[in-house]
Amino acid sequence: MINLYRIAFAVLVTIAGMGPVTAKPVSPLDVFYTVRAEDLAGAPGTLIRLAPIDILSVYRAKAYRILYVSRNLKGEKIGVSGMMVVSTLPGRGATRPVVAWAHATTGIAHKCAPSRRSDPLAIPGIKDMIAGGYTVVATDYPGLGTPGPVPYLIGLGEAQSVLDSVKAIRSLPEAQAGDAFVLWGHSQGGHAVLFAASLAKTYAADLKLLGVAAAAPATNLAALLHADVNTIPGRILAAMTLLSWSRNFGFPLDGLLTEDTVEVMEHIDKTCIDSLSGKLDALSAEQDLGAKYLNYDPGSRQPWRGLLADNNPFYGLITVPAFIAQGADDTLVRPEVTTGFVDSLCRSDKSVRYVTMPRVDHGAIADKSAAQAVAWMDERFRGVRAVNSCPR
Template identity: 30%
Template sequence: MSTRKVVLAALKVSAVAVSALLSTSLLFTPISNAEPVNDFYDAIPGDVGDPGSVIRTEPLPLAGAVGGVPGVGTRIVYSSTDTHGSNVAVSGSYLEPAAPWSGAGPRPTVVIGPGTQGQGDQCAPSRMFPTAGQLRLAEPGNPSNYGAGVDSVGVNYESAFAFAFLAQGVRVFVTDYIGLGTPGIHTYVNRAEEAHAMLDGARAARALAKAGEDDPIALWGHSQGGGATAAATELAPEYAPELNLVGSYASAPPADLASVLRHIDGTGLMAAIGYTINGVLDRYPAAREPIESRLNDYGRSVLADVAGQCLIDSRTKYGKQSTASWTTDGRPLADVVESVPEIQQVIEEQRIGRRTPASPILVNGALNDDFIPYEQTRRLVQDWCARGAEATLFTDTLPAVNPGSGNNHLAPAVADFGVGLQYVLDRFNGKPLVGACNA
């Protein structure tokens, strides 16, 4: 299949997926809370080995493809490390393409970092590949915003992008990230943990494929996935130097959380601030008291609620609220972060751009992105270029539509997918870089 046809197919499916984020009109497979717990995702400490080692696998049916099943799926739990260096288990999806690889050299692998899915385990992409989406049914007597006893809606909108790569004969690995699917809190936008999950996912994929050490690998992601890709690319030389990482595509990466925090407050994605705080409270004990003492009862109830939600749940219930309603003094959290050193230190620790990628990377930023400010994306590329990296900035100029809704954040993921796909394929095929600094 030609690249153009693949891109058009991906755009068609992705448009449906993006629409699903803004409504709940799609049909999903019901998942009852009363069903037996699937212990596939559980891992005892003795199961967790060296980073990237495979703990367990099981067959993973694939749904939602255009033109038939594009390959064979395997659900996987693998080993990684958290921000403090402790071994942890992570889940993900390994997809082996049915199509042949017709490019240069051995068959390559792309590791996808998903965009924001939510913080509940039911939101993990590996749980949704069989159906493309799902509903979690509420317990009897538990009020629901969705009616009919439904309390959670998830959409695996990364599947369209994954299938487009499969159609090109490229292996795909989609990480769930630490704590999304597996036990424990999902440490949303934690720079080190997302980077580890992606790089160890590449190691696990190589083991499952029985690939050679020189087989090429690329990283890809939008939004949360763009941040994970950017963090993994700059951390790879020290964390996983043995990987043959030939290129990365980071779209709308949240590289500067302080900037993003102020930008998304009051938008449709504001509940993601709650995901972030929940992860910080779990991983950074020194920041717990300074944060919790500044939250009012409503703020604490929101954090507890979003910890079990998928993105559509959070958008529906808390979208376009202000975090000023969460704090004891009525200030938005961005102001609180700036005034409390213990919190500011944690946020600064997540900053991307302070290490030097050893492989090329294309960064996509949209001028009118209503979730990820363009200026911090441009600065990320400037920081890398100053360090000697081979980085390229692609600027999306789509006009703003209904600012604050997320349209101007989601549309570039679809409209510019072909740009990212072609960039990755060019790296796999060893083509010269065009427009990169220091190339």
């Protein structure tokens, strides 16, 4: 195992030998997220390093930061960070069930990685999963924590990082991880796990996916863009999406954005929204984004129209049971959009448990539905036949 403090000391010695510099001192945490060429020698899904997280909010569990090999959209190997929580309660055998968590939007800046937060374990249902003896792995996604553009609402980039996180922990004695796993995500993370479910059979053939659970997943992106374009949060998320797609695919934003929009987008690009203060900062920056912050509807022209279609989760490739939760008061991921996706799953003869919760908004749906989601996951691990709420 790599000694982070030794690496940090070596880096500081190297800097000291170069003469006076104005750079900030290198911390062990910064060193942890540093990806060198030699770190990428292994195949995607190879663990690079891990480090314990000393945190008091977790009872009867151990937590770790992890860094592992994955792929970017070009197929090149990259480093991706995340975290792992392992229950210390007795398991059900030689190995533990694994849940792969995919987080909701935190931003598209390098500093917005959940594993960098002061409390990185704010995973809905984590206490129930610890009580169940699970191992939970949670990717940051590429570009959050580690270098590179963030594949925000780009299904392939998100899905690969989720599945590779499950592969990475299997080599760890600390994880006690079996090959059976369930996917669980919220909002952007719901989008990620639905894509991961559709990719798992080919990308992670050595693993056994038992089900996918998603709270308010982003599905029909064009419909959500149209529905949310007149709301402050909707325009912020649209700005993040367009910036991410432009960076990842090389399509210029010239012509699509008004001149006033560019400066505001640059501010949003540096703002994390995983905390209340971050949300307020982003909302303050967005006040300059008027209703005419785009020169035209991205869904009306290429390449944006094609990207919106290509990054809709495809229900036809999901072969495992699904649990979908939706808040009735969600004004960001609209209930009618999620219901439309569930209807598509049902028409394709999938097993779906669809839970709608009155008076629950977008931010609360993952926490509110977590107990039901974990109970549903537990049934998958115990081999109970999934109850299908699709109309016969």
